[in-house]
Amino acid sequence: MSGASIALRARNINKYFYTPDKLQVLNNVGFDVEKGEFVSVTGKSGSGKSTMLYILSTMDTDYEGTIELNGEKISGRSENYLAKFRNEHLGFVFQFHYLLPDFSCLKNVMIPALRLGRLSPKEIEHNAYEKMKQLGVGEQALKPASKISGGQQQRVAIARALINEPSVIMCDEPTGNLDTKNTGIVFDIFQRLSAEHKKTIIVVSHDNDFASKTNRIIELRDGRIL
Numbered sequence: 741m742s743g744a745s746i747a748l749r750a751r752n753i754n755k756y757f758y759t760p761d762k763l764q765v766l767n768n769v770g771f772d773v774e775k776g777e778f779v780s781v782t783g784k785s786g787s788g789k790s791t792m793l794y795i796l797s798t799m800d801t802d803y804e805g806t807i808e809l810n811g812e813k814i815s816g817r818s819e820n821y822l823a824k825f826r827n828e829h830l831g832f833v834f835q836f837h838y839l840l841p842d843f844s845c846l847k848n849v850m851i852p853a854l855r856l857g858r859l860s861p862k863e864i865e866h867n868a869y870e871k872m873k874q875l876g877v878g879e880q881a882l883k884p885a886s887k888i889s890g891g892q893q894q895r896v897a898i899a900r901a902l903i904n905e906p907s908v909i910m911c912d913e914p915t916g917n918l919d920t921k922n923t924g925i926v927f928d929i930f931q932r933l934s935a936e937h938k939k940t941i942i943v944v945s946h947d948n949d950f951a952s953k954t955n956r957i958i959e960l961r962d963g964r965i966l
């Protein structure tokens with residue numbers, strides 16, 4: 741693989757927790773993810789999936805090894821640098837959507853872009869509404885986030901993750917709270933983002949059916965890649 745086509749490069753990642761006892765949770769983990777690839781991370785409970793995602797997503801900086809995202813070395817960087825990097829390059833989707841319940845769905849989607857401050861509020865509102873329409877939740881725009889269904893909430897959360905046009909989207913059990921129908925809808929959204937919009941998608945999932953349909957499965961066992 742040429743460097744230009746790599747979105748994420750992880751090398752020799754070791755991670756330890758020290759309480760209650762010293763525990764090595766990731767053991768010499770290394771892999772590449774290509775731009776536009778849709779990858780799932782699987783493994784039994786406790787195998788280190790969430791720990792790895794926290795590290796890859798720059799939230800946890802206490803590890804050994806090196807990580808490059810979009811050609812930039814992100815290991816060993818300051819929190820200020822990483823916060824800016826996250827805003828510009830990464831989108832996040834979690835099992836629980838963490839939408840602000842009393843704010844409108846549209847406002848929820850707008851918030852990361854308002855925080856970034858690159859565009860005017862009018863432009864951001866327009867972009868947020870477009871993203872919501874693309875994900876089939878345009879009609880929910882003005883409703884409070886607490887007043888729509890769980891599947892719709894997750895699509896609003898995906899629109900929020902996309903609002904700053906990140907090239908890499910990291911997800912921790914994004915369908916863990918959804919029924920089969922909504923899981924299928926969310927899968928199709930990710931697949932389209934990867935195939936048509938060349939977004940790189942990394943999803944931690946317990947759902948073998950979901951994982952088996954992604955481009956590649958990275959399986960962890962006891963902190964090692966199989």
Ligand SMILES: Nc1ncnc2c1ncn2[C@@H]1O[C@H](COP(=O)(O)OP(=O)(O)OP(=O)(O)O)[C@@H](O)[C@H]1O
Pocket residue numbers: 757758759760763765783784785786787788789790791792
């Ligand atoms: N903050 C922490 N302090 C100590 N040990 C931790 C901490 N966080 C996780 N661990 C341990 O690290 C190991 C890996 O946890 P991790 O949450 O990454 O696994 P996982 O594969 O995501 O599990 P699950 O599928 O249940 O979410 C587990 O043994 C867990 O108990």
